[in-house]
Amino acid sequence: MGCLIMREQLIEKIKEAGVVGAGGAGFPTHIKVAANAQSVVVNGAECEPLLRVDQQLMDVKADKMVRGLVAVMKATGASEGIIALKSKYKSAIASLEKEIAGKPIRINILGDFYPAGDEHLTVYESTGRLVPQGGIPLKVDCVVNNVETLINIADALEGKPVTDTYLTITGQVPQPITLRLPIGTSVLEALKIAGQTNLAGMKVIEGGPMMGKIIDDLNQPITKTTKGLIVLSINHPLIRKRTLPFETIAKQAQISCIQCRFCTDLCPRYLLGHGIEPHKIMRTIKHRQGQEETLKMALACSECGVCEQYACIMGLSPRAVNSRIKQELAKLGIRPETPPADQTANPMQVHRKVPVKRLVSRLGLKSYDVSAPLSEEEYPVNQVEIKLRQHAGAPSQAIVQIGQQVQKGDLIAVTPDKALGANIHASISGVIKEITDSIIISSTEGSDK
Incomplete structure (x- = not known):
């Protein structure tokens, strides 16, 4: 009974603090850790080029991350914890080894390949278990958590809600940096901290260069899941490719695809035995009639981008085609x-991992592949726009009113009754100025000191 109460208390504290997956779609963490699992895997791969958040947090906040991991192991009843990270994160490995001594936790060293941080790949590399196509790690007795998520869990157990997020600002900026900012800070404000104030002729990617999205409105706020901002010229090949209209992408596929099948042979999900063959899907761009089963293959695409940024010798975009088909x-x-009952990893899987160094070169990002040192300095932010939906599930419901004074950490929005969602807290002290699908808080003199 005592263990049950402890478990329920852990889960409730995580829920109260508004913890969500910090490195992905923002799935509410209190739901994830309420499951029973044999293994808890820490996804510390950080395989997206240029991003530097997790590798530095695992070093300087190793103790807190391990405390969060131990808490999740207790909540899920897991018998082992596995920290999956790359061999090149030497400082992080040294720090973590000290913290896990005497605990049922092991470090699993990954190679420097992309996309090592894909949940299915991380689980396979760490445990040898194959997550079924279309399934989640829990199907093979695993719960996977991001590094910053575990740090937020450790804070939650001390009564500290999620009010800030760590992100790397890099690319064409004077001062690449990794820093902690209040949730709701505008992208423009964040870029100023890295010294980038002139954005004429520039585009900004939120996330990594492979799976991140180009931001159209630089006044939009960062959220609990923002992990990177990458500034590039509009003439950079990566930006030019990302901004092509789909009509052009489809026409290029119709004219130029030579069915070489490199996109399939290097597809990480195909290599894990998933029923996806991108070269066959590309063939349907010309002739869709009677190709329903082939089109459905696109549903197994993780949109990692290996096919379009690395594999295709014709410079085509199978990922974009898959994404459009999935939408349709x-x-x-x-x-x-239903996933195939006989799903097995391809024998060539171990030989077809995409080396990150080569990927960086292929992306034209070699000059930007530099350190972005972590700063714990508190940067003053006078106004934040906190989205009511920055997590998987339903939007949170505001429980504050316009004109109300709030302090940093105050609960300002809650999950609707019986819905999937997460609590939201004030990220600065100030006055509620506006409530729509976001809550705008403006600081008052001395209130956020």
Whole structure:
């Protein structure tokens, strides 16, 4: 009974603090850790080029991350914890080895390949278990957590809610940096801290260069899941490719795809035995009639971008094609097929991992592959726009009113009754100025000191 109470208390504290997955879609963490699992895997791969958040947090906050990991192991009843990270993160490995001594936790060393941080790959590399196509790690008795998520869990157990996020600002900026900012800080404000004030002729990617999205409105706020801002010229090949209209992408596929199948042979999900063959999907761009089963393959695509940024010798975009087909199938209510019962990893999987150094060179990012030192300095932010939906599930409901004074850490929005969601807290002290699908807080003199 005592263990049950402890588990329920842990989960409730995580829920109260508004902890969500900090490195992905923002799935509410209190739901994830309420499951029973044999293993808790820490996804410390940080495989997206240029991002530097997790590798530095694992070093300087190793003790707090391990405390969060131990808490999740207690909550899930897991018998082992596994920290999966790359061999090149030498400082982090040294720090973590000290913290896990005497605990049922091991370090699993990953190679420097992309996309090592894909949940399915991380689990396979760490445990040898194959997550079924379309499934989640829990299907093979694993719970996977991001590094910053575990740090937020450790804070939650001390009564500290999620009010800030760590992110790397890099690319064409004077001072690449990794820092902690209040949730709701505008992208423009964040870029100023890295010394970038002139954005004429520039585009900004939120996230990594492979899976991140180009930001159209630089006044938009950062959220609990923002891990990187990358500034590049509009003439950079990566930006030019990302901004091509889909009509152009489809026409290029119709004209230029030579069915070489490199996109399939290097597809990380295909190599894990998933029913996806991108070269066959590209073939359907010309002839869709009678190709329903082939089109449904796109539902197994993780949109990692290996096919378009590394594999295709013709410079085509199978990822973009898959993404559009997935959208169309979703509108028709077509869901993924049941995973194959005989799913097995391809024998060539171990030989077809994409080296990050080569990927960086292929992306034209070699000159930007530099350190972005972590700063714990508190940067003054006078106004934040905190989105009510910055996590998987339903938008949170505001429980404050316009004109109300709040302090940093105050609860300002809650999960709707019986819905999937997460609590939201004030990230600065100030006055509530506006409530729409976001809550805008402006600081008052001396209130956020």
